[in-house]
Amino acid sequence: MERLTLADELVLLAYDDAGVNRLGSPALDHGLAGAVLVELALARRVDLVDDRLVVRDAAPTGHPLLDAALATIGADRRRRSPKDWIPRLAKGLPDEVLAGLVAAGVLRREADRVLWVFPRTRYPSPDGGEPPVETAARQRMTAALTVDGPVDARTAGLLALTRAVGLHRRLFPEVPKDRLKSRLDEIAAGDWASAAAKKAIEQTQAALLIATTAATTAAFVAST
Template structure:
């Protein structure tokens, strides 16, 4: 397939080698929506102005999910916050991203039932081992967290996404926890992109975390009152 987007990489990281999702579903949905916004910001297509996300360049990128998101943002007659777009873009997004990985032969789809009753869909790799694209993403993220100094923008953005959806505890478990905590904060505050791009990325990552936290709180309250 064409070069993987941040959404593709996040989806690969979110599933274990058996094809089982390691996150709750709202976290995956909103994380992937955030990935689209981060990709658009890195490409100079969107930026944050007065706390609202706006299109800076409407030129398509040639990737369906990204171009659809860019068109929706540009066509909206109201300027919205990154948080609003994370919620709006999340619907059906995991299926679209995973379909792309299946079509490309990176993953395969397996449907069965748990205890012969509950339907389940898993997404293991075609070989049964970790996909090469996922290995590369893990390696560059781990190298960035283990090292000092500047971080390549796409890697920094992917690390920020992983942190927002709470995948960091799985990805960096072999590194000292104090080191990981300090380095993630350093990368989040780092001067590794233009001021406009960095602002868009920081606000998008914060928006993903906010939406996920709100969804988790709502689910907990619903369970407690049922």
Template sequence: MAPLTLAHELALLGYDDAGVNQLGRPTLDYGLAGALLLELTLAGRVEVADDRLVVTDPTPVGQRQLDDALTRIATEPKRHKPKDWISRLAKDLPEQVLDGLVTAGVLRRDSDKVLWVFPRTRYPSTTGAEPAVETQARQRMVAAVAADGPVDGRTAALIGLARAVGLDRKLFAELPKEHVKRRLTEIAAGDWASAATRKAIEEIQAVILITTTTAVTTTIITTTS
């Protein structure tokens, strides 16, 4: 299969082996939208200038969701902040990313009804066990956090993304907490990308955290009111 994007890897990490979304919505939605922006930033296609997301290279990346996002940003007459683009790109994105994993044979789509009334769709592994590509992503992240020294850009971005949506506590649960805290700070400040790229990525990750936290808080308040 084609190489996984950060959005594919986040989707796999966000779903359990039974094919259930552990992150909930809209956390997964915003996380995946942020993953697209991180990927485009690492690819040198976009950057943040004056708090606005701008296209620096409109050349297609060669992956549907990434190229669709790049086109939307490039053709938008007005420049918007990263948080605005995360909200715009999030719509229907989980289904698109999961469809890609189903087409690639990594996951399968199971649809049924709860109590014969409420529709439900799950995305378990086609093998019944954790997909190999998900295991590889987990191992790559854990190895980076457990060790010292430099980390490649994609792994650093995925670690920051996982942290932004709250997956870090589970992913690194077997490592000493103080080490994880120190190491995450080191990785975020590392020299795995240019200063401009790292700054853009840090801003996007911060937006994901703020956006998901605000959305979840709003949902709780609305539900309990």
């Protein structure tokens, strides 16, 4: 398939080899919306003006999911913050991203029932192992964390997303916690994107942290 989007990579990282979403919903939904905004910022299609997202370049990116989000943002008469856009763009995103990965042969869709009663849909790889494109994403992220130096913009953006949704500690258990935190801080402060793109990404990351924390709290309250 063509180069994966950040949303594609985030889905692959969020699903285990059995095809089960270990991040949960709505954390994954919000994370994917954040991934779309980060991708558009890196492509210089959107910027922040007075902490509100605006379309800088309406030219299509060539990817339907990104172009749909870009058109939606551009068509809105109100300027909204990343915090406002995340829940609006999140609806249906996991299904769209997963369908694309299935169509490309990266994943397969399996429907079954738990205890023969409760329906469940899983998305393992065709051979049941880790997809090579996911392995490649993990390798470049691990390299960025364990070796000092500059990091490319897409890897830095993906690391910011995994941190924002609380997935980073699960992905890199072999990296000492102190090193993981300090290196992520260092990468976030690095010169890997334009000032405008970094500001948009930082606000998206902050919005994801708020949304994820709220979802976790709501789930805890509901279970008690």
